[in-house]
Amino acid sequence: MKFTRGQRRILFFCVLCYTAAYTGRLNLSAALVGLKESFQMSDARAGGFQTAFALVYAAGQIVNGARADRVSPRRHIALGLTLSALCNLLFGLSNAYGAQLALWMLNGAAQSMLWTPIVRLTAQWFRGERRTRASFVLSMTIVAGHLLAWGVAGAMSSLLGWRYSFLIPAGVLALAALAAWRGLTGAPEEAEADEETVVAAAQPAPMGRLLMGTGLGLVLLCGVCNGFVRDGVVSWGPTILAETRGGAAMNPTLLSLVIPALNLLGMLSVRACFGRLGSPRRATGVLMLLCAVMPAALAALDANAAVRALLLGLCCAACYGVNPMLTTLIPMEYEPAGRVGLAAGLADSFIYLGSALAGTAAGALSDRAGWPGVFAAWTAASVVGALLAFASARGVRKIGETGKN
Numbered sequence: 001m002k003f004t005r006g007q008r009r010i011l012f013f014c015v016l017c018y019t020a021a022y023t024g025r026l027n028l029s030a031a032l033v034g035l036k037e038s039f040q041m042s043d044a045r046a047g048g049f050q051t052a053f054a055l056v057y058a059a060g061q062i063v064n065g066a067r068a069d070r071v072s073p074r075r076h077i078a079l080g081l082t083l084s085a086l087c088n089l090l091f092g093l094s095n096a097y098g099a100q101l102a103l104w105m106l107n108g109a110a111q112s113m114l115w116t117p118i119v120r121l122t123a124q125w126f127r128g129e130r131r132t133r134a135s136f137v138l139s140m141t142i143v144a145g146h147l148l149a150w151g152v153a154g155a156m157s158s159l160l161g162w163r164y165s166f167l168i169p170a171g172v173l174a175l176a177a178l179a180a181w182r183g184l185t186g187a188p189e190e191a192e193a194d195e196e197t198v199v200a201a202a203q204p205a206p207m208g209r210l211l212m213g214t215g216l217g218l219v220l221l222c223g224v225c226n227g228f229v230r231d232g233v234v235s236w237g238p239t240i241l242a243e244t245r246g247g248a249a250m251n252p253t254l255l256s257l258v259i260p261a262l263n264l265l266g267m268l269s270v271r272a273c274f275g276r277l278g279s280p281r282r283a284t285g286v287l288m289l290l291c292a293v294m295p296a297a298l299a300a301l302d303a304n305a306a307v308r309a310l311l312l313g314l315c316c317a318a319c320y321g322v323n324p325m326l327t328t329l330i331p332m333e334y335e336p337a338g339r340v341g342l343a344a345g346l347a348d349s350f351i352y353l354g355s356a357l358a359g360t361a362a363g364a365l366s367d368r369a370g371w372p373g374v375f376a377a378w379t380a381a382s383v384v385g386a387l388l389a390f391a392s393a394r395g396v397r398k399i400g401e402t403g404k405n
Contacts (some may be wrong), residue, residue: 010125010135013183014118015141020176021114023169024088030153034162040270053108058352060112065345071137073117074184078177085173092166119344123332125188139324145263218388220350222326223326227354227387229291229378230319232362237312240371241305262313262318280329282321285389292319292382301376
């Protein structure tokens with residue numbers, strides 16, 4: 001079934017805005033080398049930016065998830081993009097570590113305003129097979145956003161200096177905010193919507209019922225496991241490869257572009273897996289089990305850098321394949337309970353709690369047990385995440401009951 005003209009417009013602007021958002025979030029990674037050299041910054045201080053961002057982003061997702069169910073998605077998205085543009089602009093002009101850290105924390109808060117209203121818009125405008133297709137299109141922003149952010153920020157940092165890795169994205173974000181304000185208009189009933197598209201308003205269900213009665217709490221814990229493995233691989237992958245025989249010859253810039261390319265395989269596997277199982281929770285469980293295979297192989301094999309790069313990339317791809325399930329398709333199950341935005345915000349928040357643990361916990365474990373110990377932890381976290389996802393599937397049928405008073 002084809003999208004209506006109104007649905008195509010909404011989907012286009014959602015993809016545009018969230019892809020642009022990545023340019024003001026992942027640009028720090030590309031600019032970090034120049035930033036450290038410019039201010040003689042230690043690795044610990046440099047790592048503080050990402051930790052602070054992840055924690056504020058996680059907290060912001062909970063707050064904005066609840067707000068997204070009550071306020072205009074268009075205003076929420078436009079405001080978040082505008083604030084992120086301002087934070088990036090000021091970061092690029094700043095010369096003090098304290099000010100930069102505060103600005104990057106504020107950027108985490110601004111970026112946390114974007115995903116949940118996008119999920120709510122998708123739930124409002126799409127139904128059935130159209131919703132599934134729209135969700136997978138939205139998931140491609142992960143790949144496109146990574147390539148655009150690292151490509152643009154990396155080029156700006158190399159050619160013009162690290163400051164332009166923030167100044168140029170600030171302009172991109174400002175234009176995206178204008179696009180959101182102009183493009184995310186109208187209501188489903190006004191856009192050639194058929195009877196499938198029109199969504200009846202639901203009375204928001206109590207939080208306790210959602211967490212305990214529908215398996216949402218288990219989904220959130222699965223998100224922690226996913227974030228721990230996913231961002232553990234992203235954060236420590238280059239270091240692992242550099243310390244592996246043959247790793248010194250690998251180009252880190254090339255590696256950074258290979259990972260998003262492999263993530264595309266993860267997105268494609270999501271569609272195949274979901275199509276066969278018909279349940280995002282069961283599909284999440286299957287993909288988390290696939291995540292477990294790669295670090296288990298890394299722990300068992302004395303592989304060279306090329307093989308390790310492939311296994312790390314495939315592990316990351318499977319983890320990113322889980323992402324649209326946890327942050328889009330599962331939250332949309334909560335539309336009858338009037339809690340799509342909150343469910344999406346909580347899911348993304350708990351993923352980022354796992355991300356915050358990925359750096360410090362994996363680093364400490366590496367000091368004690370070496371990389372095989374880290375691989376074992378990633379394997380265990382993936383298996384636990386899979387079991388949690390499978391167990392949560394039993395709560396789906398109770399979602400409709402939570403919205404009834």
